[in-house]
Amino acid sequence: MSDQDFLITVDGMKVRAKRGQTIISACDAAGVYIPRLCHHPDLKPAGHCRLCSCYIDGRRASACTMPAAPGMVVVSNNEELNNDRRVVLDMLFVEGNHFCPTCEKSGDCELQALAYRLGITAPSLTYQWPKREIDASHPDVFIDRNTCVLCSRCIRASRDVDGKSIFGFSGRGLGMRLNIDSETKLSDTSFAAIDKAAKVCPVGCIVIKRTGYRTPIGRRHFDKAPIGTDIEACEVGDPE
Amino acid sequence: MSEASVESKTRKIVIDPVTRVEGHGKVTIHLDDSGQVQQARFHVVEFRGFERFIQGRPYWEVPVIVQRLCGICPVSHHLAAAKAMDKIAGVDAVSPTADKLRRLMHYGQLLQSNALHIFHLASPDLLFGFGAPVEQRNIVSVLEHFPEIGKWAIFIRRFGQEVIKATGGKKIHPTSAVPGGVNQNLSIADRDALRKDIGQILSWCLLALDRLKRVVAEREAEHKEFAYFESNFLSLVRADGVMDLYDGLLRAIDADGNVIFDGVEPSSYQEQIIEEARPWSFMKFPHIRSLGRERGWYRVGPLAQINCAASVDTPIAEAERRLFMKMGEGAPIQSTLSYHYARLICLIHSAEKIQQLLFDDDLQGADLVVTGHRRGVGVSCIEAPRGTLIHHYEVDENDQVTRANLIVSTTSNNEALNRAVSSVARKYLPGNEITDGLLNHIEVAIRAYDPCLSCATHALGRMPLIVSVEDAAGRLVQQRIKQ
Ligand code: SF4
Ligand code: SF4
Ligand code: FES
Ligand code: NI
Numbered sequence: 001m002s003d004q005d006f007l008i009t010v011d012g013m014k015v016r017a018k019r020g021q022t023i024i025s026a027c028d029a030a031g032v033y034i035p036r037l038c039h040h041p042d043l044k045p046a047g048h049c050r051l052c053s054c055y056i057d058g059r060r061a062s063a064c065t066m067p068a069a070p071g072m073v074v075v076s077n078n079e080e081l082n083n084d085r086r087v088v089l090d091m092l093f094v095e096g097n098h099f100c101p102t103c104e105k106s107g108d109c110e111l112q113a114l115a116y117r118l119g120i121t122a123p124s125l126t127y128q129w130p131k132r133e134i135d136a137s138h139p140d141v142f143i144d145r146n147t148c149v150l151c152s153r154c155i156r157a158s159r160d161v162d163g164k165s166i167f168g169f170s171g172r173g174l175g176m177r178l179n180i181d182s183e184t185k186l187s188d189t190s191f192a193a194i195d196k197a198a199k200v201c202p203v204g205c206i207v208i209k210r211t212g213y214r215t216p217i218g219r220r221h222f223d224k225a226p227i228g229t230d231i232e233a234c235e236v237g238d239p240e
Numbered sequence: 241m242s243e244a245s246v247e248s249k250t251r252k253i254v255i256d257p258v259t260r261v262e263g264h265g266k267v268t269i270h271l272d273d274s275g276q277v278q279q280a281r282f283h284v285v286e287f288r289g290f291e292r293f294i295q296g297r298p299y300w301e302v303p304v305i306v307q308r309l310c311g312i313c314p315v316s317h318h319l320a321a322a323k324a325m326d327k328i329a330g331v332d333a334v335s336p337t338a339d340k341l342r343r344l345m346h347y348g349q350l351l352q353s354n355a356l357h358i359f360h361l362a363s364p365d366l367l368f369g370f371g372a373p374v375e376q377r378n379i380v381s382v383l384e385h386f387p388e389i390g391k392w393a394i395f396i397r398r399f400g401q402e403v404i405k406a407t408g409g410k411k412i413h414p415t416s417a418v419p420g421g422v423n424q425n426l427s428i429a430d431r432d433a434l435r436k437d438i439g440q441i442l443s444w445c446l447l448a449l450d451r452l453k454r455v456v457a458e459r460e461a462e463h464k465e466f467a468y469f470e471s472n473f474l475s476l477v478r479a480d481g482v483m484d485l486y487d488g489l490l491r492a493i494d495a496d497g498n499v500i501f502d503g504v505e506p507s508s509y510q511e512q513i514i515e516e517a518r519p520w521s522f523m524k525f526p527h528i529r530s531l532g533r534e535r536g537w538y539r540v541g542p543l544a545q546i547n548c549a550a551s552v553d554t555p556i557a558e559a560e561r562r563l564f565m566k567m568g569e570g571a572p573i574q575s576t577l578s579y580h581y582a583r584l585i586c587l588i589h590s591a592e593k594i595q596q597l598l599f600d601d602d603l604q605g606a607d608l609v610v611t612g613h614r615r616g617v618g619v620s621c622i623e624a625p626r627g628t629l630i631h632h633y634e635v636d637e638n639d640q641v642t643r644a645n646l647i648v649s650t651t652s653n654n655e656a657l658n659r660a661v662s663s664v665a666r667k668y669l670p671g672n673e674i675t676d677g678l679l680n681h682i683e684v685a686i687r688a689y690d691p692c693l694s695c696a697t698h699a700l701g702r703m704p705l706i707v708s709v710e711d712a713a714g715r716l717v718q719q720r721i722k723q
Contacts, residue, residue, distance in 0.1 A: 136639055216416060
């Protein structure tokens with residue numbers, strides 16, 4: 001424990017943190033899992049999805065954006081917070097078009113894995129069946145907005161890691177959609193399958209073409225380790 | 241085939257099997273003015289929405305999506321789509337490991353599906369007789385009176401499902417076939433577990449065939465004449481004419497056994513087979529182009545699979561095929577109920593094939609997927625448990641499906657079903673009275689062809705029917721519901 005390090009308490013456990021570290025990354029380093037969807041360890045925090053919302057010293061805040069401070073007391077795993085998380089997940093399911101049994105992301109999907117973790121077997125809200133566009137124009141990457149959860153990981157990855165800013169959002173509320181730069185087709189951009197933005201999507205929206213279903217059922221990421229049991233966010237392309 | 245003439249004031253009897261799924265059908269018997277059966281039609285409201293549903297989807301998704309088409313033959317659709325998508329992926333030959341793993345899965349499916357049909361659906365009719373009371377004609381009663389047969393029913397089916405699970409990860413919806421190959425091989429542990437049981441399974445299949453042969457011998461005349469008519473037959477066979485239920489070339493023969501066409505690549509199916517839409521049915525009527533719509537209809541399924549094959553490459557099934565074909569004295573076997581006999585020979589063939597494959601080391605190979613240059617069109621054929629299944633896809637330069645056309649076995653057998661029901665109705669319809677006898681016999685005739693609309697009734701083990709009689713003006717005269 002260096003001079004800079006200090007302790008916080010998360011669900012009654014002592015967790016070591018560094019100055020400037022967010023609560024979620026301190027917890028990840030300590031092996032304490034807080035549910036999340038928009039957070040990705042390699043990307044700047046966004047605080048979009050509200051899944052990581054915790055009680056921090058008695059007040060609700062996002063663990064992915066809140067910096068840890070000495071002596072902080074964090075409550076993440078209680079029924080109230082988990083119920084709120086179920087509602088968020090429920091909404092994500094019904095606001096998109098998700099059919100897990102045939103989806104190539106099944107077993108590698110963070111949304112699905114979170115639903116399993118929180119015991120959701122079927123959404124309790126009404127399906128919206130929104131119309132969402134597919135962009136198959138790129139030779140190596142397939143975009144199926146039917147499953148997009150608007151987490152902005154691809155936006156941050158493209159802007160901050162790839163230096164391309166290919167993705168953005170358009171519209172608001174239920175009409176909000178993932179937008180592609182130049183408002184044309186993915187094939188008109190400089191997007192490449194090796195971009196970070198092609199590897200961070202938590203769901204089946206941005207996938208590498210012609211690789212689907214190559215990993216047998218039972219051997220996919222979350223088949224082997226349910227979400228939260230190994231903390232790294234899963235990356236497309238290296239399912240092992 | 242004769243359309244019911246519009247000008248004559250025909251009366252109609254409607255028989256409507258109620259199902260809870262997309263597959264839904266009914267039988268209409270048209271009477272002429274004198275109360276004689278003029279013709280019968282078997283209507284299927286087919287779920288064609290699928291072809292639209294996959295438009296725009298990426299081609300590698302199709303083998304998994306297509307399984308959701310049917311609750312009974314998901315494996316056949318999975319494999320047919322994967323074979324078609326091999327072509328799209330630019331692959332003409334998958335690796336030996338991939339080919340054999342898919343074959344093993346297919347024979348597992350043939351085993352479990354044919355067993356389900358033979359034991360759960362057909363055996364009550366065959367063992368107790370078509371006239372037996374309804375309470376007796378079901379699988380529960382079979383278990384009670386013939387516990388031995390009940391045991392075969394359960395274990396043969398379960399073994400087929402275990403083969404599917406070992407080759408595809410899941411018992412019902414396997415996903416291991418991908419464009420260009422497979423995503424797994426057969427593990428040593430699974431192989432050894434299956435090896436342990438296959439001998440017993442095969443011997444039970446043989447006992448089942450012996451039992452059926454006794455039933456046939458006891459009621460030879462009835463079995464021969466029941467719903468009898470002659471037809472052409474279509475099936476896949478290997479290039480040398482030997483039976484191959486997984487892959488091969490299309491062969492059609494006429495009622496005398498003469499070849500109509502042979503050696504036809506699945507990709508050229510449209511040169512030989514044409515689909516015709518008719519206003520009174522959602523179903524299309526495929527027929528052999530060169531023979532035209534009156535004479536070009538054909539039968540598919542186990543009887544066609546046996547009739548079309550020059551021989552079978554597994555010893556027990558080949559010996560049984562020869563015995564079976566003797567009944568025809570050189571010509572194809574035609575009787576409707578011989579579908580059951582043929583299905584049992586196919587069951588034995590599948591068990592023998594599984595046994596061979598379980599001792600083939602290629603199944604533990606590591607060469608799983610082959611890649612190639614993408615093409616725009618992919619067509620495949622497979623012999624599903626119910627007969628020839630054709631999948632045809634077109635894919636654009638973005639890898640999205642633009643068009644799909646599926647010809648399923650039940651569609652091919654549609655005219656045969658019309659004929660079978662007509663034949664039975666002519667014999668068992670006294671006036672316009674819907675008797676138990678009529679219902680039972682219609683049910684038995686339809687069941688021989690195992691049409692896939694029975695998705696839900698498979699689970700129940702019987703086919704509920706709604707029967708209505710309509711007069712010339714279309715008014716309901718009589719209705720009976722048979723659960
Ligand atoms: S993206 Fe995830 S949740 Fe959505 S259908 Fe695919 S597997 Fe299911
Ligand atoms: S495409 Fe994927 S990464 Fe991008 S916003 Fe949608 S869900 Fe998030
Ligand atoms: S993970 Fe914190 S708000 Fe999304
Ligand atoms: Ni089917």
